Amino acid sequence: MQKVKVAVLGGSGYTAVELIKLLLRHPGAEIAAVTSRQAEHVADLHPSLLGRLDLQCEPFDPDALKAKGVQVAFGCLPHGTSMESIPPLLDRGIRVIDLSADYRLRDATVYQEWYKETHHDAENLAHAVYGLPEVYGDTLAGARLIANPGCYPQTAILGLAPLVANKLIELSGIVIDSKSGVSGAGRTPKLTTHFPECNESVSAYSVGTHRHTPEIEQALGDIAGAAVSVIFTPHLMPMDRGIFSTIYATPTKPVSEAELTALYRGYFAGKPFVRVRTAPPATKDTTGTNFLDVCVKVVRGKVLVLAAEDNLIRGASGVAVQNFNRVFGFPETTGLL
């Protein structure tokens, strides 16, 4: 198998190191470059990579990446920075799978409203593809720019997709109560993620203002063919990784748990990374994997969906590799099982 040459942009964070580990196991990928402002050896940034990847990080330079034959770059840069770095890569014919939020929202004014920044790259935004393979799979083969989906949104979108696709729930007032491990907050030290502050504690944050809200609504709106409105509340959990979303929706007609479970099994048939379960999942069942576990319940006339994933794998780097497989024609599970 001819290996695809890949670059990882922004090598110092958690999604980058997870991505590197996945790519090292992928039979069709060769890591040609890792960029970072800290021009250190990757094993100095991430001691876990010692003995696994012998590579010096390099400054971001589109021409240098092109000269190395890089065919696709995985963007692990912060939002805002991403839309500065990605256009020159696309100009040079390098495909991009962007793990930031910069190309997820189709409408630049919505981006501006939630991210409080002007979008500078309307041109590429126009043909970016939202990389949630279970929903937008047909659009991914050969895509030039993929906006990798957010961690929380995947639990909400996949958790609700069978319901909204079949018009089984009311499309406004959907409650999404999400619980995330601390790695979701990134690798930059802050007081809120300082161990003695967040350990042994649970709290809610960004109540009513979290930026993943419009991303969830955009994708569910696509599936429903109508506007969807959610109340999304993220919470910080004292653990490294994992997202658990508990979703509360109002059915449009009486449904049974058995019917809904059958519906979910049908909807996700042939989608190897979504596991439909009848018992509530635990995030630990998905740790280190690209699986998203989902369970649907009916309680006192409400439909409850319980969805769990590893926020760094399924929620970021794993689905990025899944997208890579789609773009380059590898079987979907390559390197991910």
Added chain:
Amino acid sequence: MQKVKVAVLGGSGYTAVELIKLLLRHPGAEIAAVTSRQAEHVADLHPSLLGRLDLQCEPFDPDALKAKGVQVAFGCLPHGTSMESIPPLLDRGIRVIDLSADYRLRDATVYQEWYKETHHDAENLAHAVYGLPEVYGDTLAGARLIANPGCYPQTAILGLAPLVANKLIELSGIVIDSKSGVSGAGRTPKLTTHFPECNESVSAYSVGTHRHTPEIEQALGDIAGAAVSVIFTPHLMPMDRGIFSTIYATPTKPVSEAELTALYRGYFAGKPFVRVRTAPPATKDTTGTNFLDVCVKVVRGKVLVLAAEDNLIRGASGVAVQNFNRVFGFPETTGLL
């Protein structure tokens, strides 16, 4: 100050040891007896008590407790066992503050439905008082049998009390999404609470079937003067203690966050253990205390209530001492600040 002689029944669990620690600091209480099937020294059951309480546990014997002059017994026994042990104490004139669920539900058929056991003590159930001082405070002075409230219910009841008392929200379909530390599951080892199983993981349990549901509905119904129906979903968090409840309700008319916060401050004025905050609380702010922190938000037309407490103190042993203070006429905060 003449000290009240107290007994702790069922001394081996977590609520018992927390209660003992609180009582040791209470200027008006003297621990006259701790009962346990394991007739060991309390410091063998709980090494943290070494050097603090030099007492041998004794088998449960109502006459022996009476002979020691015990005036009030705190019941830390499992439900079912409690209603066997408590009648002989009441018969001997010993007051009881029962931390189990046995006397919380006014209607014995509701008890049977949720706890899958027949209630054997209808007589005492008839005059048990529900020990949530902020709501039922007037009934506590001199009470003979107090049913100490459940851990989850307190966050839900106090979190919603100002809203339902003022008819500001719809009374059915209230969503209560609760997150609890593992100590809430008790001290008996089980696979689900084995460290490597529940550490670094979040999951939901007893979805739609948790026994605290009718307790929440009974108290909110009292406050509302009308039937209340809730969807209550408990989750297990990888931490020792703390409960965080995120509550979603539908207002009956438009309200602002500022109005609601003012309403809450008014409702809880003079109630020293409820702290109304404008920022979301963290369970850690309440750890080791009898405080229940509450914050009310309006998000896209829904009212959100965020409530946090220490499940062992406020959720069990602390509120038991608060009830003790009410029963015996001590200032409400005695031994609790």
Added chain:
Amino acid sequence: MQKVKVAVLGGSGYTAVELIKLLLRHPGAEIAAVTSRQAEHVADLHPSLLGRLDLQCEPFDPDALKAKGVQVAFGCLPHGTSMESIPPLLDRGIRVIDLSADYRLRDATVYQEWYKETHHDAENLAHAVYGLPEVYGDTLAGARLIANPGCYPQTAILGLAPLVANKLIELSGIVIDSKSGVSGAGRTPKLTTHFPECNESVSAYSVGTHRHTPEIEQALGDIAGAAVSVIFTPHLMPMDRGIFSTIYATPTKPVSEAELTALYRGYFAGKPFVRVRTAPPATKDTTGTNFLDVCVKVVRGKVLVLAAEDNLIRGASGVAVQNFNRVFGFPETTGLL
């Protein structure tokens, strides 16, 4: 009881908030001032203090503290800063219990060697008293400047005191392997204490270079009446608080575990905060308390001492209150049980 007016200097950190909580419960102390560069309400710095202490932090001003009638200041400032702030307080007749390292090492050149800073206050250093009540108790009554001991050193010094006092072990090559919770690193966010870095991980740090080494040796040298030399290795544990030290020493003559346990019980008789145990302690047994638990074992000819404490209480703020009690003539356990 006439209350002593106290100030807490450097109110934003973990030792300060623990100290404030202890002082609020102390019947003989009144918190007259909390200083901080952040001139916020104490409950904004520490939400856990909401409803417990209604006080605005103020900038450090010795004259203002004097004007308020402050009789003693607890220093929770970083080392280096402490020795700038403390002399003006002493000059105004305000006693100081300093939780920093600035007055612990009698010899300023040793300070300079380990702390890489010049000591500027030789004058006060000369009459500072090392505040380890179980060893230096006689010197504390009425002391003007107390150097509160370090967290690690207390486990080592008290753990070894009976052995070195009785010349039962060789005085060089003593191995002290210590494990600490993350709060010992303070409240300033750093990568090493960022939750996803240190959670679920154990590592050693400052191997051979930790600043508590000379402090341990100084006190043990005092007890032995001869030079003592130790190999001290601290480790970071994924938990909030607690220190566990495992100490390995070579006996100078054959001894039995029973003899040593009896020796320890004798040595610590009348010292209410040291609990001699025959089973290995767990740090959790001491959490939230001023107890230091110690157990001595003989294994294959070596003497092992296992010592556990809460690093923020016994290791810092609790022993500071114990020192306060000694200075002002309160019973030693006042406010600490």
Added chain:
Amino acid sequence: MQKVKVAVLGGSGYTAVELIKLLLRHPGAEIAAVTSRQAEHVADLHPSLLGRLDLQCEPFDPDALKAKGVQVAFGCLPHGTSMESIPPLLDRGIRVIDLSADYRLRDATVYQEWYKETHHDAENLAHAVYGLPEVYGDTLAGARLIANPGCYPQTAILGLAPLVANKLIELSGIVIDSKSGVSGAGRTPKLTTHFPECNESVSAYSVGTHRHTPEIEQALGDIAGAAVSVIFTPHLMPMDRGIFSTIYATPTKPVSEAELTALYRGYFAGKPFVRVRTAPPATKDTTGTNFLDVCVKVVRGKVLVLAAEDNLIRGASGVAVQNFNRVFGFPETTGLL
């Protein structure tokens, strides 16, 4: 590549599930059977295996395993049970890699002394091979019965091998202070591993009596060509997985850190799973991998070795696969990177 048919015996525990995950990724292995007294689907025992291995557990039956063409069985049974189950497999020509302790100690009387059980299988014990590839690699190719090494011993043996092989340290009185995550205690719920007991706590256990002591001494004795005696103290850490050993030895002559590091690099050259580092490792750097990280320091005349590993992978299931690779002639790192 012709796949080797393997069986996993005792499928319900942690080492079994880790082994299954590794074998699923191994290109040369096919899982033909998993045995368990609980005859459930593997995904019911371990929900994380859902969608990855569709296999019903079966009762242990040597003939059935033979009939399925099983070539090698991985024993994940408790000690004692292992030596009952393994002989019939060997009799049928099925090789065994045993993760229990039953065939590790060459001398059955030493086994009896430490494990308090009589050894019933002297015959097979006589030609069992100790499966630590970095030390006993030459003996592994084609071995019929491999005693997979213990988790703690590997950190001690590999951490000290270069020193004892070169007679650089005294062979008695070596102190091995080890810290382990809770998964090392197995999957059977006990009070000591109940989450609220061991979370947020550190303690020592089996002080002077841990069964890995003679295993460490046997292997180090082999390397030294002389008797070795150690003081081994294990501690329980509040984390899922990871072992960190801090080892203190007395050099027989003055050595520098640089010399020792060079010695270690030489000793482990060509051994892909031992990473020699100059900074202290953290267990997290090794989590989920078969790496053992080691760092050597000189502190005040003592030699300190810091060694870290994942107790379930390197400490058990990963090294079992490494042994499998050796036995069947696969490259050593197959399926492990």
